[in-house]
Amino acid sequence: MSETLVRLDxxxxxxxxxxxxxxxVVKGDxxxxxxxxxxxxxxxxxxxxxxxxxxxxxxxxxxxxxxxEGVSILHEDGHPPVTLRAxxxxxxxxxxxxxxxxxETTLKDYVIRT
Numbered sequence: 504m505s506e507t508l509v510r511l512d513x514x515x516x517x518x519x520x521x522x523x524x525x526x527x528v529v530k531g532d533x534x535x536x537x538x539x540x541x542x543x544x545x546x547x548x549x550x551x552x553x554x555x556x557x558x559x560x561x562x563x564x565x566x567x568x569x570x571x572e573g574v575s576i577l578h579e580d581g582h583p584p585v586t587l588r589a590x591x592x593x594x595x596x597x598x599x600x601x602x603x604x605x606x607e608t609t610l611k612d613y614v615i616r617t
Contacts, residue, residue, distance in 0.1 A: 511612060513538050513550055523558040529602055531556025547615040557604035564617045566595045573609030578602040 516538040523533060533556030540549040553575075569592045577593075578584045579601040587593065587609070 509540060511538075511540055511548075511550060516540060516549065523556075527559040529557040529559060530604070533558060533605055545617040547617075548613060550610065550612050552608065552610040553605045554608050555605045557602050560599070560601060560603050562595050562599040563597050564615050565597060566616075567614045568593050568595065568611045569613075571610045571612060573605065573607040575609045576604040576606060578604060 519537045519539070521535050521537070522528075523535070531554075534554045536552045538550040539547065541547060550571075568587070570587045570589050572589050575587045576584050577587065577595075577599075579599060582601075585593075
């Protein structure tokens with residue numbers, strides 16, 4: 504495969520495991536796994552997975568998400584909650600504040616631009 508065409512594959516990209524900051528956790532003990540494909544020049548993309556739980560988020564960047572598996576609910580402060588299911592795609596704009604809740608283990612591909 505060329506250097507300009509790269510397959511996004513969890514089997515060939517090392518994973519990183521983390522938890523959200525304990526002060527931001529609202530419910531549960533979510534564990535995040537990330538397979539970063541790109542991390543340069545303010546562009547980040549790859550795969551992200553989380554086990555059930557909920558935590559506060561504040562976005563200062565743009566993020567495109569495509570849900571591959573599972574169910575999550577985004578609770579934006581002052582707005583009705585939005586359920587994200589497999590097949591859904593969204594753009595989260597800078598300024599989003601609220602809670603990301605994972606109801607069923609969720610896998611998404613993402614592109615972040617800072």
